[in-house]
Amino acid sequence: MTQTSGLVLFAHGARDAEWAEPFRDIAKxxxxxxxxxxxxxxxxxxQSPVLTDAISELVDAGHHHIRIAPLFMAxxxxLKNDVPKLLADIRARHPALNLELLPAIGDVAELRDAIAAWLVKATSGISA
Amino acid sequence: MTQTSGLVLFAHGARDAEWAEPFRDIAKxxxxxxxxxxxxxxxxxxQSPVLTDAISELVDAGHHHIRIAPLFMAxxxxLKNDVPKLLADIRARHPALNLELLPAIGDVAELRDAIAAWLVKATSGISA
Structure with a gap:
């Protein structure tokens, strides 16, 4: 199948490479x-690639519609300061790109629901 | 109902108070x-309370079984360095407390599933 669209899972990154495992699993x-x-x-x-490099690679490979999903809790x-600057930079480099930013994990009601439901389950039976 | 157990949702915190809204909603x-x-x-x-203060408040109110849910992506x-030190400090202060640490959000398979499912839905129809 020809891919013309891309999704970039955008995570904070950490000095510890293992930190990214859950994100690699979600991407898979x-x-x-x-x-x-x-x-x-x-x-x-x-960690690499940084956002701008990942987007450039997708654009170079012919993707012209890219969504960015910030895998941040809130x-x-x-998200309020760094990401708008990165998006402005990406848009300046790739003016024809259709770029969209998805909400953060904690801003998605159904994911807040899923986390709350898991917490209810994970704490069941602990009452004395 | 008498509450003898507690659950502490433990988040990173940010300078911007609004950041904590998703966590308040999950707690609710x-x-x-x-x-x-x-x-x-x-x-x-x-942001406050910090973890040790929240636990002390629960212990003072008679809760003797407390679970901590780290609302961190990974x-x-x-979680690897700061939290073990905080837990050691809490255990030293409250030796009778039954304290358990739940996994991070990204370490729970069903939450990775929920995030992946949401991403699949959020990107549907973007292919050219």
Whole structure:
């Protein structure tokens, strides 16, 4: 299948390479369901590729519609300040690119639901 | 209902108070399902209460079984280095306390599934 669209899972990154394992697993799960989509992992810092490089690679490979999914729990300084600057930089480099930013994990009601449901389950039976 | 058990949702914290909104919402959802459980939100930094203070409040209120749920995407330096030190400190202060640490969000297979499923849905129809 020709892939013309891409999804970049954008995580913070950490000095410890193992930190990225859950994100690699999520990327694999999404890619397994969406053969039509190029799925890539990118980082804000400490790990590579950084966001701008991941996007450039996708654009060079012919993807002209890219969504960025910030795998952050909530909208802090990184999403409010760093990401708009990165997006402006990406748009300046690739003016024809159709670029969209998805909400953070904690801003998705069904994911808050899933986390709450898991917590209810994980704490069942602990009452004395 | 008498609450003798507690659940502390432990988040990183940020300078921007709004950052904690998703966590407050998750705490509210869990509390709504578990009247038998004292549910509290605590932070590593920038916001209060910090973890040790939240635990002390629960212990002072008579809770002797407390679970801590780290609302972090993955196990980085905070969970690998900071949290063990905090737990050691809490155990030293409250030797009779039954304290358990739940896995990080990204270490729970069903939550990785939920995130992947949401991403598949959020990107449907973007292929050219």
């Amino acid at each position: 799960r999404v890619a397994a369901s969406r053969a039509d989509l190029a799925v890539k992992l990118a980082f804000l810092e400490f 909208q802090g300084g990184h | 959802r869990v509390a709504a399902s578990r009247a038998d459980l004292a549910v509290k939100l605590a932070f590593l930094e920038f 196990q980085g330096g905070h």
